[in-house]
Amino acid sequence: xxxxxDVLTGGVRGGTSILYxxxxxxxxxxxxxxxxxxxxxxxxxxxxxxxxAAETGNPWLxxxxxxxxxxxxxxxxxxxxxxxxxxxxxxxxxxxxxxLGLTSLFGASYVGRTITPFTTWAIPVLSDIPVLGPVxxxxxxxxxxxxxxxxxxxxxxxxxxxxLLLRTAGERSDALTVHGADVRVVxxxxxxxxxxxxxxxxxxxxxxxTNTWFENMVAGxxxxxxxxxxxxxxxxxxxxxxxxxxxxxxxxxPALQARGIPVNQFLLHVIPFxxxxxxxxxxxxxxxNAAPAELQRVFENGAPAT
Amino acid sequence: xxRFTIRTGATALAVAAVVxxxxxxxxxxxxxxxxSDGAPGTGGTAIGFIMVGPRDDYGYNQAVYEASQILADEHxxxxxLTAENVPEDDSAVTTMEQMIDRGAKIIFxxxxxxxxxxxQVAEDHPDVVVVQQGNTIAGDILPNSGTYFGTVYEPxxxxxxxxxxxxxxxxxxxxxxxPIPQTIANINAFERGAQTVNPGVETITVSTSSxxxxxxxxxxxxxLLSQGVDVITQHQDCTKTVIDATEAAGAHTVGYxxxxxxxxxxxxxxxxxxxxxxxxxDIVATILDGKFTGSEFNANYRVGYKTGTNPxxxxxxxxxxxxxTQAAIEDAQAFLATDAGSPFVGPVLDQDGAVKVxxxxxxxxxxxxxxxYFVQGVVGDLAN
Numbered sequence: 062x063x064x065x066x067d068v069l070t071g072g073v074r075g076g077t078s079i080l081y082x083x084x085x086x087x088x089x090x091x092x093x094x095x096x097x098x099x100x101x102x103x104x105x106x107x108x109x110x111x112x113x114a115a116e117t118g119n120p121w122l123x124x125x126x127x128x129x130x131x132x133x134x135x136x137x138x139x140x141x142x143x144x145x146x147x148x149x150x151x152x153x154x155x156x157x158x159x160x161l162g163l164t165s166l167f168g169a170s171y172v173g174r175t176i177t178p179f180t181t182w183a184i185p186v187l188s189d190i191p192v193l194g195p196v197x198x199x200x201x202x203x204x205x206x207x208x209x210x211x212x213x214x215x216x217x218x219x220x221x222x223x224x225l226l227l228r229t230a231g232e233r234s235d236a237l238t239v240h241g242a243d244v245r246v247v248x249x250x251x252x253x254x255x256x257x258x259x260x261x262x263x264x265x266x267x268x269x270x271t272n273t274w275f276e277n278m279v280a281g282x283x284x285x286x287x288x289x290x291x292x293x294x295x296x297x298x299x300x301x302x303x304x305x306x307x308x309x310x311x312x313x314x315p316a317l318q319a320r321g322i323p324v325n326q327f328l329l330h331v332i333p334f335x336x337x338x339x340x341x342x343x344x345x346x347x348x349x350n351a352a353p354a355e356l357q358r359v360f361e362n363g364a365p366a367t
Numbered sequence: 368x369x370r371f372t373i374r375t376g377a378t379a380l381a382v383a384a385v386v387x388x389x390x391x392x393x394x395x396x397x398x399x400x401x402x403s404d405g406a407p408g409t410g411g412t413a414i415g416f417i418m419v420g421p422r423d424d425y426g427y428n429q430a431v432y433e434a435s436q437i438l439a440d441e442h443x444x445x446x447x448l449t450a451e452n453v454p455e456d457d458s459a460v461t462t463m464e465q466m467i468d469r470g471a472k473i474i475f476x477x478x479x480x481x482x483x484x485x486x487q488v489a490e491d492h493p494d495v496v497v498v499q500q501g502n503t504i505a506g507d508i509l510p511n512s513g514t515y516f517g518t519v520y521e522p523x524x525x526x527x528x529x530x531x532x533x534x535x536x537x538x539x540x541x542x543x544x545x546p547i548p549q550t551i552a553n554i555n556a557f558e559r560g561a562q563t564v565n566p567g568v569e570t571i572t573v574s575t576s577s578x579x580x581x582x583x584x585x586x587x588x589x590x591l592l593s594q595g596v597d598v599i600t601q602h603q604d605c606t607k608t609v610i611d612a613t614e615a616a617g618a619h620t621v622g623y624x625x626x627x628x629x630x631x632x633x634x635x636x637x638x639x640x641x642x643x644x645x646x647x648x649d650i651v652a653t654i655l656d657g658k659f660t661g662s663e664f665n666a667n668y669r670v671g672y673k674t675g676t677n678p679x680x681x682x683x684x685x686x687x688x689x690x691x692t693q694a695a696i697e698d699a700q701a702f703l704a705t706d707a708g709s710p711f712v713g714p715v716l717d718q719d720g721a722v723k724v725x726x727x728x729x730x731x732x733x734x735x736x737x738x739x740y741f742v743q744g745v746v747g748d749l750a751n
Contacts, residue, residue, distance in 0.1 A: 067593055071586050078582075169423045173607055175630065180615075271581035273608040276421055280580045311583070315590035318573040319540075323748035326546075326574040 067316045068309050069196040074270060076308025077204050078103065078262040078279075082286035083293070083300045084207075084214050085258025089135070090290055091218060092251035093231040093355030097153025098138050099259045100283025101160030102131035106260025107267035108164040111274040114176040123176075124203065124264045131260020132253045134160055139252040143245045149359050157283075165276040172275055179203060179269035201269040203261070207301075210258070215297040227251050231353030259283065285337070292341055294351040310336050406657030407511035408496030411472025413446040414438060414651065417453040417462055419478035420579070426604045426624035430641035430678075431477045431500070437644040438651060446470065455480025463488045467495055473654050475500065475647070479547060486512060496654050501549060503667045503736055510660040515650065517678040518671035519549065520556035520735065521703050522639035523600075524710035525681050525696045526621045527560025529636040530598040531568050532692040533619045534561075539570045540591035542601040542609050544578045546749045550602045552735050555742040556710040557600060557621075562744060564695060571596060572747030579605040588612035598636070619687070626682040635685030637696075643678045646670065669732035672703040711735060716743045 082099050089096045096102075106127030114123035138156045141147040179201040187198040197208075218224040226247050229237050234244040266282070267274055285307060293299035310333035317324050414435075422432035432449060439447040448466050453459050459481050463474050467488075474497045476485035482502040489497040489512035499514045530539050539561060543550050558570040573591060575583040584601070588609045591599060599613045600621035607630060613620045614631040622628075622638025653662050670676050681700070684693060702708045706729075713724035717740040724730050741747060 063593070067590060071589065074589075075582060075586055165421070169421065172421075172423055172605070173630075266582060271585045271608045272611045273581040273605065275424070275579055275581055275605045275607075278579075278581050280577070280582070282582070312586050312590070315573045315575075315583075315587045318747060319571055319587075319590035319594045319596070321571060321746040325748065326576055330576040 064316055064320065066192060066195055068312045069192075069305075070199070071312025071316065072305045072307075072309030073196060073200060073204060074308065075311050076304040076306075077200075077207050078266040078270065079282050079286050079289065079307055080207050080301055080304035081210070081262030081265060082259040082283055083289040083304055084210060084297060085131075085135075085255035085262070086287050086290045087255075087293075087295055087297060087300055088214065088218070088227070088258070089252050089255030090356055091231045091295055091353055092227045092248045093234065093353055093359070094139070094142060094248050094252050095149050095153065095287070095356060095359055096135060096138050096156075096252060096255060097150060097284070097287060098134060098156030098160070099153075099255075099286050100279055100281070101157035102134045102256045102259030103263035103266065103279045103283045103286075104160045104164045104277070105130040105134050106263030107278060108168045108171070108263075108274055109260070110264030111168075111171055111174075111176060111267040114178065114268045115171060115174045118177045120177060120179050120268050123268050124261055127264035127267075128257040128260040131263065132257040135252045135256020135259065136249070138256075139249045143248055143252075161277060168274050168276055174274070176268060176272060178272040201265075203265045203269045211297050211301045218297070228353070231355050234355055259286070262286070285333075288337060288341070291352075292337065295353065307333055307337065405494075406659065407494055408473045408654035408659050409657050410494075411445070412470030413448050413466065413472075414442070415448045415450070415463060415466030415469075415471035415474040417450045417459060417466075417474070417476050417478075417481060419453060419455060419480070420604055421451050422449065424579070424605055426606055427641075428477075428604070430624065430643055431475075434641075434643035434647050435475070438647055441648060442651070442655075453478075453481070455484075457484065459484035460487055463497070464492075467492055472496065473651060474498070477501075479549070482514070496659050498650060498664065503733075508666060510665065513659075513665045513668060515646065515664060515668040515670075516549075517646070518669060518732065518735075519639050519679040520552040520710060521671050521677065521700075522679045522681045523553045523623075524556035524560040524703070525699055526600065526637050526639060527557040527562075528564055528696050528699060529684070529688050529692055530557065530600070530619070530621050531561030531563065531565035532689070532695075533636055533687060534565065534568060534598050536595040536597050537565065537568050538594065538596045539568060540588075540596035540599040541570050541572045541745075541747075542584060542587045542591070542599065542603060543572060543574055544576065544603060545574065548736050548738055551738045551741065551749070553602055554745055554747075555715075555738060558742055558744045559710050559715075560699070563699070564692070568744065570745045572741075572745060574747075575603065578603060581605065581608040584608040585612055592616045592618060600638070619685075622682055628683065628685060631685070633686070636688055637684050638682040639679050640682045641678055642680055645676045646678050649676065667733070667736075669736070671732070672700060673706070673708070709735070717741065718743060718745065 109130040110123035110127035113126040114120045141152040142149045181201050184198040188194040230244050230247040237244045289303045293303045314329035416435045418428040420428040450462050453462050472495050477500040479501045482499050485497045485499040489509050496511045501516045541554050561568045573587040585608050598619040601609045610620050610627050610630045614634050619634040619636050620631040621636050628635040650664050709729045711730050713728040714726045715724035717723050
């Protein structure tokens with residue numbers, strides 16, 4: 062039982078940074094723009110949050126700053142692909158390498174700096190519930206915030222006029238003109254908002270989860286987030302489940318090893334990726350059928366019609 | 368110059384700047400070359416260092432970088448070229464050859480996985496000495512190559528004594544990346560040091576499959592702490608995450624690479640820290656004298672407490688280490704400095720109870736370097 066609780070707790074804790082980034086990527090892709098620079102947005106968010114937390118002692122300001130830098134990096138991508146007609150894949154990767162270089166340069170002097178991080182805060186009463194209590198309600202504030210962000214993203218996407226415009230941009234951009242909206246403006250907002258969430262995901266990694274800045278510390282989680290969006294068929298709630306599943310797969314190895322259960326480390330560390338591949342393969346056609354129509358054109362041409 | 372193989376734009380700038388400086392001094396190269404007696408490694412204008420990570424990682428690569436800068440002070444006529452984030456593959460060859468083009472006749476390839484590239488460069492450039500840090504050359508050794516390393520397991524053995532005395536649960540934790548021989552020897556020595564003061568103590572190992580992945584390290588530390596482990600040490604290139612998680616949980620830290628007592632004011636015990644400068648100085652002096660070939664460095668050279676230039680030293684003690692424990696550690700260090708001294712004086716049993724070192728036998732450095740088993744008391748599975 063303690064093994065299950067440890068793996069699930071680790072899954073939520075370790076999956077939260079991926080959840081934020083994947084939620085942001087969902088918003089972006091729903092509008093018809095794929096952002097492979099998510100990894101870079103997370104790096105920018107992670108470093109910015111760390112610097113602000115180190116300099117001001119206030120982790121909340123760090124999260125805000127991390128989100129803003131994540132949004133700024135995503136807007137570079139939006140500028141290139143929406144307003145300059147660049148290929149979305151090339152532009153996204155360019156943003157990633159830009160962020161990797163800049164964060165390595167500006168982060169060097171913050172390696173090893175101490176900060177005031179977020180700490181876990183057990184919610185009274187709820188944290189006493191067996192199993193679910195420790196797993197869901199003995200976490201840090203950014204985890205709790207993500208519990209609100211997921212339904213909020215769903216509500217905005219599917220129950221508001223802004224969400225309708227955003228999804229229309231992703232499905233039938235020509236229909237947007239009927240509403241008197243500019244598809245490029247709508248998509249720019251969506252990409253920027255997605256970048257903000259990626260930055261918050263990075264902030265969780267640096268100032269709530271590891272309390273460390275180190276170059277390239279996101280270590281591929283941004284790409285996992287992009288894959289997860291497709292896996293979860295562009296739905297916020299499925300994205301949440303996928304992020305926790307991935308986090309749990311990452312937590313399984315250490316939990317088994319700490320109990321002295323003999324496992325091959327190389328096998329263990331490939332499990333999360335094999336798992337993702339298997340689910341992708343199983344859902345393959347169903348997933349791609351759920352893709353926003355304009356996004357499918359990105360895969361064919363590198364850019365949707367505008 | 369942009370062809371230096373590096374991973375990020377930031378380091379590209381740094382490397383380009385260093386190489387640019389070296390380029391300015393090329394007239395000196397001609398002068399030195401004419402006065403050289405032709406021995407490998409002499410007559411150059413530069414010394415090259417390739418590092419697998421960034422120079423400011425508060426760990427392995429920073430220790431290399433700092434010692435390389437001390438060489439710069441000792442040899443003002445030689446440029447010190449450093450390349451960060453050099454992968455452990457063929458691109459390391461390119462990086463080293465570009466250093467040679469810039470006047471380097473001495474190259475330090477400082478990561479375990481740089482050995483193949485170092486060997487290839489040594490073979491292609493008989494006038495250049497390429498020494499490699501941490502790995503072992505199997506078979507014949509070229510007249511212009513060698514490996515060197517300290518015995519980091521010696522201070523880890525001493526730190527194990529502090530850990531064994533500190534633990535209340537009898538469970539120590541070890542976070543590591545990959546089961547390379549150096550790591551295995553560290554883990555085994557740590558456990559055996561702890562056993563000298565706490566016979567039933569266990570060392571539980573968790574691997575992260577990465578030299579630096581803070582999120583994986585956090586999960587590793589959490590899983591150990593949840594199992595009652597109350598002393599944690601590690602073999603990772605970036606160390607802050609594990610120390611931070613350990614301190615926050617009120618457990619004890621044994622450091623690795625650097626004195627991190629500032630990060631763990633309550634729980635710090637001690638640790639193994641680096642000081643490469645004396646050994647680098649000796650190697651460079653021998654090469655510049657034209658005496659490298661046939662010297663002790665033209666081999667798989669290992670130093671320990673016996674020879675006095677061990678690049679690994681014990682860090683300062685934390686507040687909870689008692690005078691009694693400190694005395695036990697001093698006695699153990701004196702023992703390691705004797706001819707028969709070693710953390711692995713037999714009997715050494717593996718996890719299955721098989722005798723690996725017979726009763727009373729002191730294994731040599733080569734045998735310890737080749738360890739491929741965990742000793743009794745270590746909990747974990749070696750992925751073979």
